[in-house]
Amino acid sequence: MKRPDYISWDDYFMGMALLAAKRSKDPSTQVGACIVSGEECVGQRPNTILSLGYNGFPIGCKDDHFPWDREGNFLDTKYPFVVHAELNAILNAQGKSLVGAKLYVALFPCNECCKAIIQSGINEVIYLSDKYAQTDVVKASKKMFEAAGVKLTRLETQTSKIVLDFNVEMI
Numbered sequence: 001m002k003r004p005d006y007i008s009w010d011d012y013f014m015g016m017a018l019l020a021a022k023r024s025k026d027p028s029t030q031v032g033a034c035i036v037s038g039e040e041c042v043g044q045r046p047n048t049i050l051s052l053g054y055n056g057f058p059i060g061c062k063d064d065h066f067p068w069d070r071e072g073n074f075l076d077t078k079y080p081f082v083v084h085a086e087l088n089a090i091l092n093a094q095g096k097s098l099v100g101a102k103l104y105v106a107l108f109p110c111n112e113c114c115k116a117i118i119q120s121g122i123n124e125v126i127y128l129s130d131k132y133a134q135t136d137v138v139k140a141s142k143k144m145f146e147a148a149g150v151k152l153t154r155l156e157t158q159t160s161k162i163v164l165d166f167n168v169e170m171i
């Protein structure tokens with residue numbers, strides 16, 4: 001008989017996004033994104049991970065030379081420099097077609113990532129938290145997603161926690 005407590009596809013892909021977030025050096029907010037092929041992705045089997053990304057500075061912009069601060073003069077903060085998880089995941093796909101793909105991300109995408117998501121052909125965004133729903137950034141995103149016909153799904157996970165234990169001898 002099969003193991004009953006295996007994780008669902010949705011929890012698996014959101015888990016991958018959360019694991020990617022662990023690579024982020026942002027001291028306050030770590031975000032990860034996972035892009036997965038959908039049923040209608042040409043040349044791809046469904047449920048295949050196409051790309052992953054997390055928030056960080058662009059290649060060559062060293063974490064030791066660029067600021068991670070949230071406050072101060074604009075150029076002394078992370079905001080002009082950081083690449084969001086969603087955009088990094090799209091760019092990390094390195095030209096692979098994302099038409100008809102799904103994007104899993106913990107936090108609802110901002111308006112800038114929203115534009116890149118729409119233009120890349122991703123047609124569904126699955127997220128966990130919409131804690132900035134009241135901001136104009138998220139309102140602008142929703143306006144564009146709706147106009148572009150991108151499906152928005154808040155994920156109700158089947159499991160509340162997944163623990164990774166590197167002590168494989170214990171298995």
Ligand SMILES: Nc1nc(=O)n([C@H]2C[C@H](O)[C@@H](COP(=O)(O)O)O2)cc1CO
Pocket residue numbers: 026028029030031054055056070078082083084085086107108109110
């Ligand atoms: N959807 C998102 N994806 C992201 O990768 N981020 C990143 C940008 C920053 O590095 C960090 C937010 O910083 P803070 O303002 O909470 O200290 O998370 C932020 C959002 C929210 O729109």
Ligand SMILES: [Zn+2]
Pocket residue numbers: 084085086087109110111112113114
């Ligand atoms: Zn963004």
